[in-house]
Amino acid sequence: MELAMIGLGRMGANMARRLQLGGHRVQGFDPGEAARAEATGHGITAHASLDALLQVMPAPRVVWLMIPSAVVDGMLDQLLLRLAPGDTVVDGGNSWYRDTQARGERLAGQGIRYVDCGTSGGIWGLSEGYSLMVGGDEAVVTPLHPLFSTLAPAPDRGWAHVGPLGAGHYCKMIHNGIEYGMMQAYAEGFALLERKQEFNLDLAQIGEVWRHGSVVRSWLLDIGTEALKHNPTLQGIAPYVPDSGEGRWTVREAIDLDVSTPVLTLSLLERLRSREANSFADRLLAEMRNGFGGHAVHRTDVP
Structure with missing residues (x-):
């Protein structure tokens, strides 16, 4: 052809x-x-x-x-x-x-x-x-x-x-929504492993174990594990995650169809949050917490 x-x-x-x-x-x-x-x-x-x-x-x-x-x-x-x-x-x-x-x-x-x-x-x-x-x-x-x-x-x-017509792109849209959720789950799980400093865990080693025989094995895990092998601390990688639109379309469809999709929705919101270098919402939260409880506010305008 x-x-x-x-x-x-x-x-x-x-x-x-x-x-x-x-x-x-x-x-x-x-x-x-x-x-x-x-x-x-x-x-x-x-x-x-x-x-x-x-x-x-x-x-x-x-x-x-x-x-x-x-x-x-x-x-x-x-x-x-x-x-x-x-x-x-x-x-x-x-x-x-x-x-x-x-x-x-x-x-x-x-x-x-x-x-x-x-x-x-x-x-x-x-x-x-x-x-x-x-x-x-x-x-x-x-x-x-x-x-x-x-x-x-x-x-x-x-x-x-x-x-x-349209069914192919619809299925791909949902596919990508699921992908968002899976990636977020892996990212959060490895963040917990990384934070547990008392065990000094080798994240790439653990990822390699999970790649074989585990119920959470997947191609996404393969990619994440390889990344950790080459750059264990993710040095030089900015915490900024773009989205190309499919996750937004998926969440919109969930609302239109009255289908509860908390994991897919939150994974999209986490991507949006990753782009907030100076979150207005978080600064207002700090001021409200200080207002009712007198909690200290960390300031950026003082030495």
């Missing part, structure tokens, strides 16, 4: 390489010259414009987007001027599922088919394969099965057509 990959960042380029290794013909586009140069160095034909890319793709064309959700609509604006009825667009990024459904309706008005593919695997997908959650009409998704089975860890596992 021939595929046009838009977005040749690390994940998009790695997906293109895995597809090529599986026998598919992939050509790409990225507005960044550095990304195009790196992709070319890995054997991917990278074009400097959408027109150049789409002109070499046979009809009906399959275009795979691996770009941030914030720029998907802008890219679709450009594609709608260039694609033809019967072409298919696959959004493999992390878009909000309601946006995906609206985009599908928009493209359908011009006879262009739309598929959402929630993609997990990160930078390890090239060697390990990607977990793929696919949404869309069966008649549109079925011809794309060779792509999904090549990208997945194995042709018969690690991917599924999970439902209609």
Whole structure:
């Protein structure tokens, strides 16, 4: 199968390489010259414009987007001027599922088919394969099965057509919400181990023990343990944790559906808290505590 990959960042380029290794013909586009140069160095034909890319793709064309959700609509604006009825667009990024459904309706008005593919695997997908959650009409998704089975860890596992348009991104959204909770649990557990100074615990050693046979073993534990092996005190790492939006969408969905998700919600709030270098709330708490109990306030404006 021939595929046009838009977005040749690390994940998009790695997906293109895995597809090529599986026998598919992939050509790409990225507005960044550095990304195009790196992709070319890995054997991917990278074009400097959408027109150049789409002109070499046979009809009906399959275009795979691996770009941030914030720029998907802008890219679709450009594609709608260039694609033809019967072409298919696959959004493999992390878009909000309601946006995906609206985009599908928009493209359908011009006879262009739309598929959402929630993609997990990160930078390890090239060697390990990607977990793929696919949404869309069966008649549109079925011809794309060779792509999904090549990208997945194995042709018969690690991917599924999970439902209609939007279902793929919905499942990936919940997947990422769970990921937030798991990461927070590991982080808090290792913080307790680190604080117990009387035992002088080797955190990487403990993580290595847990990786084998334990009920808490996981790929996230693998990553955390490797980090502790190379930097036991996490020297030079700032306590600042970004979020890319999926956790917020998950919490919003929980509220809309009246589903209690305290772990997922609190893990998101902890990420927000990590960015507060000078918390207004905590300073006000200190003043209130002083006001009713006379407790000392630690000040930053005195020597």
